[in-house]
Each structure stands twice: as C-alpha cells, then as structure tokens.
Amino acid sequence: MTSSTAPGEGTKRNKGGRPTAEQASDLDRRIRESALELFLEHGYEGTSMNGIAAAAGTTKPSLYARFPTKEAVFRSVMGWAVKRTDWPFPEPPAPPLDDLEAALTEIATTALRRALDPSMVRLEQVAIAHASSYPEIARRTYGRGAWPRTKLVADLLRHHAGKGAVDADDPEMLAELFLGMATSAPARLASFGIIRTPADIESHTRAAVTLFLRGLRPA
Known part of the structure; x- marks a missing residue:
C-alpha cells in the first residue's frame, strides 16, 4: 500500500517543482492510510512521525508541512477512519426501503x-x-x-x-x-x-x- 518513492519522483510536477493537485491528494491519502496502519498496530505512543513518513514514502518536511505534530495526525486520522465507507471493507448499497x-x-x-x-x-x-x-x-x-x-x-x-x-x-x-x-x-x-x-x-x-x-x- 505504501511506497518508498517520495511524491513527485518520476512524475510530472507543476512549474517551479511543486506537486500537482493530484500528487498532493495522493500523498495525503498515503499519509492517512499509513498512519492508520501504524496507530492500529503500535498504538499512539508506539507510532512516530519518522515511521509515518517512511511508511507513506515521503519526507519528514512533507509530513510536517501537512501535520505539525503527531497529535494532529492522530486527530485527523481517527475521524477520517471512522467515517470511511470503503474501510475496513466497502459499504454495500442501501437496501430497498419498502420492507x-x-x-x-x-x-x-x-x-x-x-x-x-x-x-x-x-x-x-x-x-x-x-x-x-x-x-x-x-x-x-x-x-x-x-x-x-x-x-x-x-x-x-x-x-x-x-x-x-x-x-x-x-x-x-x-x-x-x-x-x-x-x-x-x-x-x-x-x-x-x-x-x-x-x-x-x-x-x-x-x-x-x-x-x-x-x-x-x-x-
């Protein structure tokens, strides 16, 4: 699920070297999914920002640019995980209402x-x-x-x-x-x-x- 390649490496970037919107969105997703896996496996105390960055295939500066602290990652990831409709498995279609x-x-x-x-x-x-x-x-x-x-x-x-x-x-x-x-x-x-x-x-x-x-x- 994760990658060892930093975002934008080997892919086209905007002028000035900035990631495209698609690349930025992909990185946000990788960070959240990687952080979620680590929090579930190791708990809050056992998860580090270094570990999250490595698992997401990005750099610490890129991670800190989005989340200044591990607490900020935790707050974001917990709310995101609970509300996901594709995890831990895709939600089925709504049943018919008549019965x-x-x-x-x-x-x-x-x-x-x-x-x-x-x-x-x-x-x-x-x-x-x-x-x-x-x-x-x-x-x-x-x-x-x-x-x-x-x-x-x-x-x-x-x-x-x-x-x-x-x-x-x-x-x-x-x-x-x-x-x-x-x-x-x-x-x-x-x-x-x-x-x-x-x-x-x-x-x-x-x-x-x-x-x-x-x-x-x-x-």
Missing part, C-alpha cells in the same frame, strides 16, 4: 459486521485509550449523525412514518437507538476480546429488530 423489517435487518447486519471487524475493534480500543486526552474526537466521530448509516435509518423511518406504518417523531434519535441496540453490546465485548458466535450474533440482531419494531407501532 421495513428486512431493511433494518440488513442495516443491522452490515453495521455489526463492520463493528466486529478486527480493524474496527482495534480502532475502538485505541480511541477508548485516548478518549480522555482527545474528547473532541469522540464527539466528532461518534456524535449524532456522525456515520452515514444513521441517516440511512432515519430516512427509512421517515419513509414508513409518512405512510402511517410507524410512529417516528424523532427519526435521528430513533436511528441512534436502533444502531446502539444492534451493535453496542457486541462491539464493546469485542473490545475486551470476547467474540460471540455467529449464531449468537444473528440472534442478537433479530431480537434488536423485533424489539425496535415493537416500539414503533402506532398507538
């Missing part, structure tokens, strides 16, 4: 699969370890509406509320509650090394969907 139970089940299954991926579990562990030092990271990355899936569930609820099928006065809050039921307990256990069996995970998802739908029934 509420089927859509919620599919969304919950995908959310839980992502939450239990080893890379996400490790990211959660690193984030928790430094939550007291960087509380704004948690607010920015885990706050209301931070993840696109929250909006997907909220839009799904609006669709069915509009047809009178469910009561959903605050779709965003309900979306958070649903995703919390679907993922929080298994993800927290995984952060302590406790991984449930596939059968238990399936049962958990089914129960979360059933309980959530029961609470949405019109009075």
